[in-house]
Amino acid sequence: MSSDCIFCRIVAGEIPATIVYQDDQVTAFKDIQPQATVHILVIPNQHVASLNEADRLDPALLGRVLQAAATVAREAGIAESGYRLVTNTGPDSGQTVHHLHFHVLGGNPLRLPLG
Amino acid sequence: MSSDCIFCRIVAGEIPATIVYQDDQVTAFKDIQPQATVHILVIPNQHVASLNEADRLDPALLGRVLQAAATVAREAGIAESGYRLVTNTGPDSGQTVHHLHFHVLGGNPLRLPLG
Numbered sequence: 291m292s293s294d295c296i297f298c299r300i301v302a303g304e305i306p307a308t309i310v311y312q313d314d315q316v317t318a319f320k321d322i323q324p325q326a327t328v329h330i331l332v333i334p335n336q337h338v339a340s341l342n343e344a345d346r347l348d349p350a351l352l353g354r355v356l357q358a359a360a361t362v363a364r365e366a367g368i369a370e371s372g373y374r375l376v377t378n379t380g381p382d383s384g385q386t387v388h389h390l391h392f393h394v395l396g397g398n399p400l401r402l403p404l405g
Numbered sequence: 406m407s408s409d410c411i412f413c414r415i416v417a418g419e420i421p422a423t424i425v426y427q428d429d430q431v432t433a434f435k436d437i438q439p440q441a442t443v444h445i446l447v448i449p450n451q452h453v454a455s456l457n458e459a460d461r462l463d464p465a466l467l468g469r470v471l472q473a474a475a476t477v478a479r480e481a482g483i484a485e486s487g488y489r490l491v492t493n494t495g496p497d498s499g500q501t502v503h504h505l506h507f508h509v510l511g512g513n514p515l516r517l518p519l520g
Contacts, residue, residue, distance in 0.1 A: 324520075325517075325518035325519045325520035326519070326520030327520075329520065341471065341474065341475045341478075341490060342475055342478075342479075342484050344468075344471050344472045344474075344475040345472055345475065347468070348465075348468070349464070349465040349466075349467075349468030349469045349471075349472060350463075350464040350465040350468055351464075351468065352464075352467065352468030352471045352472070353459075353462070353463070353464025353465055353466065353467030353468040353471075354464045356456065356459050356464075356467045356468075356471070357459045357460055357464060357467070359456065359459075360456045360457055360459040360460065363456075363457075363494070364457075368495075368497070369457050369494075369495070370495060371495060371496065371497050372493070372494055372495025372496045372497030372498040372500065373494050373495065373497065373498055374491060374492070374493050374494070374498045374519070374520075375456060375491065375492045375494070376489060376490065376491050376519050377489070377490045378487070378489050378515075379478070379484075379487055379488050379489070379490070380483075380484070380485060380486060380487025380488065381486065381487045382483070382486050382487030382488065382511055382512075382513065382514050382515055383487040383488055383489045383511070383515050384515065384517050385487065393519055395519055395520045396497055396498070397497075398497065398520070399497050400493075400497055400498050400499065400520055401516075401518075401520065402440075402499050403440035403516075404440045404441070404489070404491050404508055404510055405439075405440035405441030405442075405444065405489075405510045405513070405515055405516065
């Protein structure tokens with residue numbers, strides 16, 4: 291845990307958030323500035339800054355984050371209508387919080403193109 | 406392998422593609438309709454339709470797909486400038502090929518919002 295990381299503090303329960311899923315490896319909570327009808331963030335409880343540090347995590351943990359994202363989408367009722375999973379890394383992407391997080395976006399038709 | 410899946414056929418070498426990374430579990434190749442300066446698709450060699458079927462895959466395999474995406478971004482020279490990783494699931498997202506795939510997009514500032 292990084293004590294100055296807002297997402298680590300959400301995992302630890304030190305900052306309030308609307309948590310929709312949590313286990314010993316993964317936490318999911320509603321984005322406070324939603325960019326779609328459904329907008330949930332799914333994160334590994336373990337702190338890494340971004341996908342650039344993916345090699346520092348156990349591959350099975352990374353995979354469980356993705357499986358949790360699918361679970362969260364199903365429980366939000368958007369598995370069949372569709373959703374987008376996004377993780378941003380670095381300045382060109384608009385990454386603002388430097389704790390690896392996956393956006394689950396859905397509940398309405400999503401914009402294209404992706405880039 | 407699904408014989409009518411274009412991505413399975415790319416993995417098998419039956420359809421040409423500009424492959425930038427391949428091992429026994431993961432394949433990455435250039436998107437033929439790029440939506441950013443760098444646009445690479447990273448897929449598990451094993452066929453699943455989308456993230457909705459993530460539970461059918463070994464979590465460690467899913468994690469290795471993400472680690473390969475980070476490797477591909479580094480080799481494309483966009484690890485520091487930044488990139489976005491996206492997977493689309495179902496109609497609202499614009500998913501067109503029904504083999505789980507992650508878009509790696511970068512090389513220029515990417516659009517926001519995400520939804």
